[in-house]
Amino acid sequence: MRRAPTLRRVALAAVALSVLVLLLDVSGAVDLDPARRFAAAGLGPLERAVGPREDEVSRLRAETTRLSARLADAERELADTAQARALLADPAVDGMPLVLARVVAVGDPGPAGPERVTIDVGTRDGVEADRTVLCADGLVGRVERAGPWTSDVLLLGAAEVTVGVRVGTAGTLGEASGTAQPGAPVADPGTLSLALLDTAPLRRGATVRTLGSPGGRPFAPGVRVGVVTRVRSGAGRLAATGVVTPAVDPGTLDVVGVVVGASRSRPRPAATGGR
Amino acid sequence: MTGPAALLLRALALLAAVVLAVTLAARHVAPVPDLLLVLVVAWALWRGPVAGLLAGLAGGWVLDVVPPGGGLLGAHALVYAAAGALAGRWRVEGPVAAPRVAAVALAAAVVVEGLAVVRALAVSAPVSLLDVAVRCLLTASAAALAVPLVVGAERAALRRRFG
Numbered sequence: 001m002r003r004a005p006t007l008r009r010v011a012l013a014a015v016a017l018s019v020l021v022l023l024l025d026v027s028g029a030v031d032l033d034p035a036r037r038f039a040a041a042g043l044g045p046l047e048r049a050v051g052p053r054e055d056e057v058s059r060l061r062a063e064t065t066r067l068s069a070r071l072a073d074a075e076r077e078l079a080d081t082a083q084a085r086a087l088l089a090d091p092a093v094d095g096m097p098l099v100l101a102r103v104v105a106v107g108d109p110g111p112a113g114p115e116r117v118t119i120d121v122g123t124r125d126g127v128e129a130d131r132t133v134l135c136a137d138g139l140v141g142r143v144e145r146a147g148p149w150t151s152d153v154l155l156l157g158a159a160e161v162t163v164g165v166r167v168g169t170a171g172t173l174g175e176a177s178g179t180a181q182p183g184a185p186v187a188d189p190g191t192l193s194l195a196l197l198d199t200a201p202l203r204r205g206a207t208v209r210t211l212g213s214p215g216g217r218p219f220a221p222g223v224r225v226g227v228v229t230r231v232r233s234g235a236g237r238l239a240a241t242g243v244v245t246p247a248v249d250p251g252t253l254d255v256v257g258v259v260v261g262a263s264r265s266r267p268r269p270a271a272t273g274g275r
Numbered sequence: 276m277t278g279p280a281a282l283l284l285r286a287l288a289l290l291a292a293v294v295l296a297v298t299l300a301a302r303h304v305a306p307v308p309d310l311l312l313v314l315v316v317a318w319a320l321w322r323g324p325v326a327g328l329l330a331g332l333a334g335g336w337v338l339d340v341v342p343p344g345g346g347l348l349g350a351h352a353l354v355y356a357a358a359g360a361l362a363g364r365w366r367v368e369g370p371v372a373a374p375r376v377a378a379v380a381l382a383a384a385v386v387v388e389g390l391a392v393v394r395a396l397a398v399s400a401p402v403s404l405l406d407v408a409v410r411c412l413l414t415a416s417a418a419a420l421a422v423p424l425v426v427g428a429e430r431a432a433l434r435r436r437f438g
Contacts, residue, residue, distance in 0.1 A: 011328050015356060018332060022349035032348050039340035043294075047342060050298045106300030107343040108351070109307075109410065111388070111395045111402040114300065116343035144343075152343040159400050160346065180399040189403035251305065 033145060040122075040147030048120045048149060051104025052254070061136065061255040062100050068136040096220060098257035099125050104150065106253075112178075112189035114250055115158035117141075121258060122149045130218040132210075132259040138224035138247030139163070139210060140256050151258070155250050156225070157192060164213070165194070165225055168206035173197045176208060176225055176244050184241035185232055192244040194228065195237070202231045202240035220259050281432070288314060289334045293341045306410050308417035311338060312387060315359045316380045316418050317425035320371060324363030331359025354390050358383040371426075373419040380418030384411040 024030045052058070099121050107116035121127050123146045133140040133153050141155040154161055157178040165176045174196040180186040181195040196202055206228045212221025230243035292310040299307050311334045319327025335352030338345065345351050362383045365375075388407045395402050 007325050007329070011325050011332070014329065014332050015353070018336070018349040018352045018356070022347055022353065025348045035348065036340065036344060039344070040342045043341050046294060047298060050294060051301050052298075103301050105294075105297035105342055107297065108338065108345060108391075109300070109305075109406070111392045111404075111407055112400060113403070113406075115346075117301070118297070118342040147342070150342055159395070159398050178400055186399050187401050189401040189406070191401070193399075251303065 036145060036152075037147050040145070040150055040152070044118070044122065044147050044150030047105045047118055051120065052102060058102060058255050064136040065100060065134075065255050065257050066098065096259050099127060099260050100255060100257050101125075101127075101151075102255055103253045113157065115155055115160075116144065117153050117155060117250070117253060118150050119153055119256060119258070120150055122147045122151050124148050126260045127151050127258050128260075132216065132218060132220040132223065133256050134220075134223050134259070135248055135253065135256045137249075138226065139219070140248050140250075140253065142218040143258060153256075156246055156248065157190070157250070163219055163225060164211035165208045166211050167194070167196065167208050167228065168203065170200060172200040172202070173211065174208075174239075181241070183237040185230070185243060187243050190246070190249075191229070192226065192246060194242045194244045196239040196241070199239055202228060202242050204228055204231055204242075208244050216259060285318070285330075286333065286337075289330075289337045290341070292334070293337045297341065297343070306406065306413055308413040309384060309387065309410065310417070311335075311355065312358060312383055312414055313380065313418045313421050314425060315355055316362045316376070316383050317422040318429075319359045319362035319383075320366050320376065320379060320422060321426045321429050322363070323366050324360045327359030327361075327363030328356045329359070331355035331357070334359075354387055357390075358386040361386055371422075373423070376422045377415040377419040380422070381411055381415035384414040 021032070025032050101119035101121040103117045104120045105118035106114045108114070119133070127143060127146045129143050129145050131143040133143060139156055141153045141158070141161060144152045144154040156163065159179050162175055162177040165174050166172065167174050174194055175181065176192045176194050178187065178192060180193040184193045184195045187193040194208065208225040208228060210219045210221055210223045210225060213219045224247045226244040226246040228242050229245045232241050289311065292314055296307055296310050315327060315331045315334050318330040332352050332355065335355035338351040338355070339348050362379050365379045388411055392402050392407060
């Protein structure tokens with residue numbers, strides 16, 4: 001006879017505890033990442049074991065990812081002026097060391113597609129939080145947290161991801177995000193909302209690349225984000241807005257690369273003015 | 276079936292459902308029904324709203340911590356608890372017809388997906404209502420097939436214990 005009220009009390013306590021944890025996580029008052037890392041350390045190997053394995057197709061995709069990263073570097077060097085090439089020779093922007101990984105788990109699909117995936121590399125492979133993740137087609141997202149065996153990646157298009165970008169050959173600055181900026185159009189599922197920071201013109205078909213973050217974290221510069229497919233101007237904003245179709249389809253993700261290391265080990269050489 | 280071994284078995288079933296869902300998606304199998312919700316609905320229809328709430332809470336916590344997890348710890352737990360409690364309110368004594376199971380699972384799926392849609396709309400994120408509807412219907416269909424199996428297993432375990 002006492003069982004039902006006891007079960008009710010247990011349920012009430014469990015709900016109250018869950019609400020408390022949720023509020024702590026929302027407020028950021030307590031760092032709950034250790035709990036997530038603990039779960040990743042325990043369950044990551046299970047996902048690595050159950051997830052997709054290496055086959056001929058994924059080996060070829062790994063090779064394509066490696067080659068396209070080298071190609072992107074080469075294209076960047078060719079496209080830039082001699083002055084920019086000299087800048088590229090700077091140790092701070094020298095090369096892109098990559099760790100190749102395979103997607104072993106895809107998170108809750110959500111109303112507009114998955115926002116998170118798990119890859120089979122972690123801190124043991126040199127992966128840290130806030131590193132760029134890319135594949136042969138372009139930018140995939142950024143590492144949200146890294147466990148010893150696996151890492152969780154927040155995909156481009158997730159509500160929490162906003163990327164500073166350069167648009168077109170002029171390199172106009174802007175922001176691309178899964179959520180719409182005030183005055184910018186709400187993107188269709190699978191696309192990004194783009195808002196320029198400058199009053200420069202925006203054209204359909206313009207290539208969008210990452211602007212890059214200090215130290216290359218979370219985003220390395222020059223990685224292809226997508227192409228502008230819709231342009232809207234003058235709707236409550238000085239600068240133009242539009243929609244970007246991402247270069248990467250999250251539904252086909254398999255082999256990806258994580259940009260690792262690349263922290264500056266030598267001081268930037270000083271230049272002399274007037275020469 | 277209420278001993279520690281039985282609780283462990285149910286927890287393993289929830290873990291298996293979540294791991295299967297995330298790894299199937301990594302193999303590009305899509306759309307996948309919400310296997311976790313199917314289990315929650317089964318236990319809610321078998322034991323009522325409080326058991327449904329607890330099953331949903333436990334399952335949601337598994338979904339929150341199994342990589343890649345969700346954005347906020349506890350968010351899935353509370354959403355699935357609400358869905359489990361709702362499904363449990365439609366519990367009836369005796370055999371339940373498959374269409375009723377499907378209707379209950381559909382209502383629970385609408386709660387889970389609906390809250391995600393509201394969250395997306397609140398931050399001006401895109402929403403694909405067609406994908407959401409397909410997933411809800413797929414979950415309801417999977418529940419109509421799988422819930423009788425789960426309830427049958429629970430009933431068989433009860434018979435073994437009490438004869």
